[in-house]
Amino acid sequence: MNKVLVTGGAGFIGSHFVKRLLQADDVATVTVLDALTYAGHMENLGEAFFSPKLTFVQGNILDAELVDDLARQHTAIVHFAAESHVDRSFLEAGSFLATNVFGTQILLDAAMRHGLQKFVHVSTDEVYGPLLSGSATEFDLLRPTVPYAASKAASDLVALSYFHTYGVPVCVTRSSNNYGAGQHPEKIIPLFVTRLLKGRGVTLHGDGGHVRNWLHVEDNCHGVERVLTDGTPGEVYNIGGGTDLTNKQLTEILLRLCGAGWDSVAFVADRTANDRRYAMDCTKAAAALGYQPTWALEDGLAQTVDWYRKNPHRWAPLLRNPHAQMPAISLRTATQTGTTHA
Ligand code: NAD
Numbered sequence: 001m002n003k004v005l006v007t008g009g010a011g012f013i014g015s016h017f018v019k020r021l022l023q024a025d026d027v028a029t030v031t032v033l034d035a036l037t038y039a040g041h042m043e044n045l046g047e048a049f050f051s052p053k054l055t056f057v058q059g060n061i062l063d064a065e066l067v068d069d070l071a072r073q074h075t076a077i078v079h080f081a082a083e084s085h086v087d088r089s090f091l092e093a094g095s096f097l098a099t100n101v102f103g104t105q106i107l108l109d110a111a112m113r114h115g116l117q118k119f120v121h122v123s124t125d126e127v128y129g130p131l132l133s134g135s136a137t138e139f140d141l142l143r144p145t146v147p148y149a150a151s152k153a154a155s156d157l158v159a160l161s162y163f164h165t166y167g168v169p170v171c172v173t174r175s176s177n178n179y180g181a182g183q184h185p186e187k188i189i190p191l192f193v194t195r196l197l198k199g200r201g202v203t204l205h206g207d208g209g210h211v212r213n214w215l216h217v218e219d220n221c222h223g224v225e226r227v228l229t230d231g232t233p234g235e236v237y238n239i240g241g242g243t244d245l246t247n248k249q250l251t252e253i254l255l256r257l258c259g260a261g262w263d264s265v266a267f268v269a270d271r272t273a274n275d276r277r278y279a280m281d282c283t284k285a286a287a288a289l290g291y292q293p294t295w296a297l298e299d300g301l302a303q304t305v306d307w308y309r310k311n312p313h314r315w316a317p318l319l320r321n322p323h324a325q326m327p328a329i330s331l332r333t334a335t336q337t338g339t340t341h342a
Helices: 012-022 042-050 064-072 086-091 093-113 147-166 188-197 217-230 247-258 283-289 297-310 312-320
Strands: 002-007 027-034 054-058 076-079 118-124 131-133 170-175 177-179 202-205 211-216 236-239 243-246 265-268
Touching: 002 012, 012 027, 012 042, 012 217, 027 064, 042 054, 064 093, 076 093, 076 217, 086 093, 086 147, 093 118, 093 147, 118 147, 118 217, 147 170, 170 217, 177 188, 177 217, 177 297, 188 202, 188 247, 188 297, 188 312, 202 247, 211 217, 211 247, 211 297, 217 236, 217 283, 236 283, 243 247, 247 297, 297 312
Parallel strands: 002 027, 002 076, 027 054, 076 118, 118 170, 170 236, 177 211, 202 265
Antiparallel strands: 211 243
16 A cells, blocks of 8 residues: 655645545555645645545755655655645745755755655656657756746656666656646636636736646646556656646636636736747657546536635735735736757
């Protein structure tokens, strides 16, 4: 029976994953290690908190002694804990490197010492950088453009180096943009939804033509679980949602679902280093693990908007929390660069 340590399990994706894992017959125990930064909330775990299988530990992945003690008691680690918001990484790159790179290395060291059977390192499509055409496969070069993506790319490489050097059974998942219930309102979908539901306006960067792939959080968690169970050590798996949209197209859907119009939208100068387009080829996860996204985007977004409509007590306090607010950053009109992948 598996004993799984989930880092960042009180965050957005990690908490959905914990709820999923608690349902698995072959999982005996799940321990969440989470520092409860501004992004982590016990409420995200909901009733899962009462599961006899679940233990919650508030602690930092940079605490090597704590991590070592926890790793010793587990058979696998699924590593979600990270500083995850791109805009914040412009202001405090150091904490992104500390948590995302050195935190990952501390976990890997502990996994090596205690001979864990699997280490799933959860990463992002942003490590591939912008693509003007085509889609990135797991073999493509990493060309991150912002500190967040660079810290994730570095941590991916460190994780894979522990497989090659020490035989730690590491798998890396790279997913596209997640959405769903319980995401912090600093990210674009919950930011727009919470503002539109309050009758407020939203801003689109540049011409709104930046392309992102959207993945329902439950689909991502399914993919990560497939990798935990059957992923081959040393391999990277792209996990996508099947739907590429410009931010303008996404806004159109959100306006409709929230009952608002284009008069609620202001176009502002583009953000620094706002990658023009991300796109991933996900055929490897489909062929090797049978992974396919199941959520249609419109259904998933309707479910998400419905959750924010029904749960203002979950997100309104975050709007009042000064740590949840982004300090103003200087904007410039970004040069919209990208590389072309065949
Ligand atoms: P999140 O910000 O919602 O949650 C991060 C969690 O990690 C929080 O609970 C926080 O308290 C915890 N944490 C942060 N620093 C910590 C530390 N030093 N020690 C222990 N816990 C710490 O993030 P998320 O959106 O759920 O993302 C989870 C993972 O998935 C991250 O690794 C992120 O890079 C990756 N990812 C996210 C997306 C997305 O669209 N959200 C897309 C691709 C990949």
